[in-house]
Amino acid sequence: LADAGNPSAVCIGDSTQLLASGGASYVWNPVSGLSSSTVFNPYAYPSSSTIYHVKVTDLNGCINYDSVLISVNPLPNADAGNSLAICYSHGTNLQATGGTGYLWHPTAGLSDSTIDNPFANPSSTTWYYVMVTDQHNCRKSDSLLVTVNPLPSVITGNDTIICNGDGIHLNATGANTYHWVPAFGLSNQNIANPVANPTVTTTYVVTVTNSSLCTKKDLPT
Numbered sequence: 001l002a003d004a005g006n007p008s009a010v011c012i013g014d015s016t017q018l019l020a021s022g023g024a025s026y027v028w029n030p031v032s033g034l035s036s037s038t039v040f041n042p043y044a045y046p047s048s049s050t051i052y053h054v055k056v057t058d059l060n061g062c063i064n065y066d067s068v069l070i071s072v073n074p075l076p077n078a079d080a081g082n083s084l085a086i087c088y089s090h091g092t093n094l095q096a097t098g099g100t101g102y103l104w105h106p107t108a109g110l111s112d113s114t115i116d117n118p119f120a121n122p123s124s125t126t127w128y129y130v131m132v133t134d135q136h137n138c139r140k141s142d143s144l145l146v147t148v149n150p151l152p153s154v155i156t157g158n159d160t161i162i163c164n165g166d167g168i169h170l171n172a173t174g175a176n177t178y179h180w181v182p183a184f185g186l187s188n189q190n191i192a193n194p195v196a197n198p199t200v201t202t203t204y205v206v207t208v209t210n211s212s213l214c215t216k217k218d219l220p221t
Contacts, residue, residue, distance in 0.1 A: 002064035009071040011138035015045045016070060023056035023064070033199035048072050080142040081103035088151050091121030096142070099132035124148050149212035150174075153213035156206060156218050167197035172218070175208030 005019040020026050020040045027156075028037045033050065035043040044052065046140035053067045065153035077098040096102050098191045104113040117186050120128065129143045146178045152175040162168050169192045170186075172178055196204060209215045 002054065002066040004052065004054045004066035004068035006021055007069040007071070009073055009136065010046070011037040011136065012047065012072050012074055015043050017041055017043050018052060018054075018068065018070075020054045020056060020066070022066075023058045027055040027057075029053050029055075044070055046070050046072050050205045063165070073134075073136040073138050075138050075140040076132045076134035076140040078127065078140040080129065080130045080144040085147040085212065086121075087149050087212065088123070089121070089216075092146070093117050093129075094120050094128060094144070094146075095134060096130045098140075098142075099134045101133035103131045103133075104127055106182050120146055122146055122148055149211075149214050150154040151214050151216045152208045154206070154208045154216050154218040164199065165197075167195045169193050170196050170206075171202055172206045172208060175216075177209045177212050179207045179209075180204050181207075 002021045003021045006018050006100045010016045014152045018028070018041060026032055026038065028042060030050070030052070031037040031049065033045045049069065049071045049202045051067050051069050053065060058162065079097045081095045083146050085094060094104070094117060102114065102116045104110055104118060107113040107122055109126065111119040122134065125145070127143055129141055129193065131139055131141045133139045138195070139166050154172055154174045156172045157170065159163050160168055173192065178190060180186055180194060180203065181204070183189050185202060187195040194201070205217055206216055207217050
């Protein structure tokens with residue numbers, strides 16, 4: 001009694017072992033994608049869903065036939081999302097798509113490596129890879145680069161005492177743009193070295209932005 005075995009499914013690129021029984025010799029077809037067409041248990045590497053037929057011959061020379069379907073499932077359309085840039089200590093949510101299960105690595109800087117949209121806050125520029133699994137347990141990976149830009153290295157002057165009615169130049173360095181608050185008593189909020197002429201004791205705080213659009217706040221000490 002010829003038996004070609006049970007139907008099964010594989011992911012494209014994977015293999016499965018056929019298993020026929022019932023005779024003394026076996027001939028499979030089609031031969032394409034088989035490790036051998038004349039053994040009872042060849043490995044099959046089909047590129048698409050294929051019905052394999054086996055001719056089974058017993059010791060008496062009697063012949064019977066059976067067949068088995070090997071279904072081939074496509075790989076998931078894994079997408080880790082677009083590469084992006086963040087400022088140091090400012091994280092972002094990653095967003096992978098294409099499957100039902102996700103596994104990210106490296107895990108450093110991730111809130112959860114087993115979800116599609118973990119929060120990433122790496123301390124340095126990092127390639128993140130995600131393995132995406134679909135409902136057929138087929139897997140495919142994708143990656144993205146998270147570039148970590150440094151914060152500006154802002155330097156401000158020291159605390160200063162002035163007489164009422166006098167003015168003084170504030171001074172900040174280390175960035176491309178500057179914004180001082182409060183505006184009270186300042187000649188210009190948006191330059192590195194405005195003249196401050198407050199009528200009451202005032203603490204001025206400057207927010208600086210570098211070429212990567214990373215910002216940092218500082219105040220005279």
